[in-house]
Amino acid sequence: MYDNEHSQDYQQSQYSEYVAHRDNTMVMEGKILIVDDDQDILTAGKLLLKRHFSQVMICNSPENIPKLMADNRFDAVMLDMNFSPGESSGAQGYNWLKKIQEIDPQSVVVLITAHGGIDVAVEAMKLGATDFIAKPWQNEKLVATLTAAVLLGKTRNEATELRYTNQLLAQNTNNTQQQPMLAQSSVMQQVHSLIERTAPTDANVLVLGENGTGKELVARELHRQSLRANHVFMSVDLGAMSETLFESELFGHKKGAFTGANEHRVGRLQAANGGTLFLDEIGNLPLHLQAKLLTILEQRKATPLGTNKAIAFDVRVIAATNISKQDLNDESRFRQDLLFRLNTVEITLPPLRDRVDDIEPIANHYIAFYSRKYKKSEKTIAADALNIIKHYPWPGNVRALRHAIERAIILSESEQLSADDFQLSHVTKPKIISEPSITQLSAETAELNLDKVEKSTIDTALKQYRYNISHTAKAIGITRAALYRRMEKHGL
Numbered sequence: 001m002y003d004n005e006h007s008q009d010y011q012q013s014q015y016s017e018y019v020a021h022r023d024n025t026m027v028m029e030g031k032i033l034i035v036d037d038d039q040d041i042l043t044a045g046k047l048l049l050k051r052h053f054s055q056v057m058i059c060n061s062p063e064n065i066p067k068l069m070a071d072n073r074f075d076a077v078m079l080d081m082n083f084s085p086g087e088s089s090g091a092q093g094y095n096w097l098k099k100i101q102e103i104d105p106q107s108v109v110v111l112i113t114a115h116g117g118i119d120v121a122v123e124a125m126k127l128g129a130t131d132f133i134a135k136p137w138q139n140e141k142l143v144a145t146l147t148a149a150v151l152l153g154k155t156r157n158e159a160t161e162l163r164y165t166n167q168l169l170a171q172n173t174n175n176t177q178q179q180p181m182l183a184q185s186s187v188m189q190q191v192h193s194l195i196e197r198t199a200p201t202d203a204n205v206l207v208l209g210e211n212g213t214g215k216e217l218v219a220r221e222l223h224r225q226s227l228r229a230n231h232v233f234m235s236v237d238l239g240a241m242s243e244t245l246f247e248s249e250l251f252g253h254k255k256g257a258f259t260g261a262n263e264h265r266v267g268r269l270q271a272a273n274g275g276t277l278f279l280d281e282i283g284n285l286p287l288h289l290q291a292k293l294l295t296i297l298e299q300r301k302a303t304p305l306g307t308n309k310a311i312a313f314d315v316r317v318i319a320a321t322n323i324s325k326q327d328l329n330d331e332s333r334f335r336q337d338l339l340f341r342l343n344t345v346e347i348t349l350p351p352l353r354d355r356v357d358d359i360e361p362i363a364n365h366y367i368a369f370y371s372r373k374y375k376k377s378e379k380t381i382a383a384d385a386l387n388i389i390k391h392y393p394w395p396g397n398v399r400a401l402r403h404a405i406e407r408a409i410i411l412s413e414s415e416q417l418s419a420d421d422f423q424l425s426h427v428t429k430p431k432i433i434s435e436p437s438i439t440q441l442s443a444e445t446a447e448l449n450l451d452k453v454e455k456s457t458i459d460t461a462l463k464q465y466r467y468n469i470s471h472t473a474k475a476i477g478i479t480r481a482a483l484y485r486r487m488e489k490h491g492l
Contacts, residue, residue, distance in 0.1 A: 030150035031055040031072065035062055035096075036080040036112070041135070045078065045142075052143050053150065062096045069103050073254050073306070075153035076146055078133075081113040081124075090123070097127055108153040110145060112137070181217050182365055185357040187350045191218070198345045199225035206342045207320040208328075209349030211469050212399030215320035216280060218347060223276040228316055231275030234268050239281030239470040240480055246289050247305055251296070254306035269302045269313045276316045282342070283321030283328065284470050287335060294338045317342065322468060352397040359390050359401065366402050367417070370409040379412065385419045392424050395467055396487060403488040423491050455490040458483070462492065 030053045034045045042058040050056045059068060062083060068074075077100060081093025093111055100107050111124045112133045124132050130152060131145050183192065198205060199222045207215045216235060223233045241249055252267030269277065285293065296302050297317060301310040319342045321328070328334050352359065363381060371378040381389075394400050408421040458476065465471040473483040486492075 027054055028052060028147060028150060029054050030075040030146075030154070031057070032076050032078065032146060032150070033057050033059060033065075033068060033072070033074045034078045035059045035065060036078075037061070037083045038080075041080070041112075048139055048142065049146060053146065062092070065096065065100060066103060069100070069107075074107070076108045076110060076130075076149035078110050078112055078146070081111055094123070094127055097124070097129060101128055106153075106156040108149045108156070110149050180365070181214065181221055182362045183355070183358050184361060185355040187355055188358060191347060191349060194345070194347050195221055195225065198222065198347075200227060202227075202316050203344040204316070204342050205318045205345045205347060206339075207318065207347050207349065208325065209320075209322065210351050210397055211322050211467050212394075212397030213349040213351060214398050215322075215349060216278065218349065219276070219278040219318040219320065222318055223278075223316075226276065226316065228275050232272045233276045233278065234272035234315075235278040235280060236268055237280045239284040243286060243289060247292070250293075251302040252304035252311075254304055267302055267304060269296070269315060270311055272315045273313045274315075276318060279317065279319040281321060281470065282319040283323035283334060284468075290335045290338050294335060294341060297338075297341055324466075352394040352401060356390050360386060362398060362401060363389060363405060366405040367409065370406050374409060376409065377415065379409065379415055379417050381417045382419065385417050385422060388419050388424055389422060395462065396492060400487070400492070404491060407488070407491075451490075454486065455492070458486055458490065459492055462487075 032049055032053050032055065034042055034049075034056065036042050036045070036058075037060055039060060042060060046056045046058050057068070057072070057074075059065065062079075079093055079096060079100070081090040082088055083092050090111075090113060093113065097109055097111065100109055108130045109128070110131045110133055111129045112135060130149050133142060133145055181188075181192070183189065195218065205219075205222060207218050209215050219235075220233060223229060236250070238246075247253075248265070248267075250267050250269055252265050252270055299310075300314070301312050303310045323333075328339060329336075363386070367381060368378055389401065389404070396403075404422050404424065405417075407423070408417050412418070412421045458472075461472045461476055465475060469480055469483060473480045476483065478486075
């Protein structure tokens, strides 16, 4: 076990981040690869450097470099420039320098040769080498050069991870527009009361509700009113995340950890450190991944793929799902130990049809919003149109109402939105139907109108799967995003 050294001096503290004590010898946390065809050089280099660095690997053939770099993350590579007898041009070293950079553009390479010269050094630097060491080397100079190289390598890695973290944060910010929670109904006032009482704590919260009821808005409001408000709010859509990428996205990975892992990536747990992690559609997570998530949440540590070092994180977890409470309590569908971990506080959002008093203020808000967005004079809503939207069941809830208003603003040619602008009047009294298979067509679609066939199929599938977007999209054979677009198109 190593103990971290600390210093008041900035430069010294920067160094001590990677320094530890081992047998009363200062050892830098760093992995070095030495590539040389001379076994004596490899032996001497390893004996010297292992007294100063935590890991030193040797290789007598450059042909092994790709495999070694695929299996390991090196902070610095010492590379000989000549591998054939009688060769002194340095061309072999230049070629392997290029290949190393192709494998890992962030790699730090120090070239070594017995035929040193200013021209060789300049050319090496032009090609991307970090430094240049001539044989025979001075031990102190070699250690100093490798120390600087390892620090540079770690700085580059940290910069890459920071860049990816910023990309995650930017993506997370852009994906969700800041929307107010508009609510004056009594049932929503109860929700607001729960938010106000729960937000200042670090208690985990489970938000239940149908699609489109505003579960992420509740999560963001909990974060805004919490003691973590000045830190990150990270949203993760588990329903849209493939099983194969679950660990990589949440825990992060190192370059080469799996096929396609071409760079280091920070996991979302680490990116959200100090803030709030919102796990949307947690009910769609398979049981074996639920077990992994439970372990991580209990230990508060995550191990990036490709490493053995666990990274501690500090996040407040808010989860959400559209599946019923009955399904959540089904052990074959959802782990009860994970449920107990997540639902310290439980907030249930009512569907829009049960909060009719909120429809008018929500409608007025989005009428003003989309009027500004599409540079139109702010419209009003006619009494008959208001009556229709108040009595419409809104299976897509607030999201569906928002899309209907956006469409009405775009299509309306008058200063007042009429009932026809919403295209809802023909379905204000929806017909009760049985639950046929999604491939069956009703008599209405027999006229072979493609739009009607598509609408009927989606409507039937939504009902069959109780408006679970992920399950409906999978059954129909389209993506979630494509399903949302078609629901908007048909007013579903």
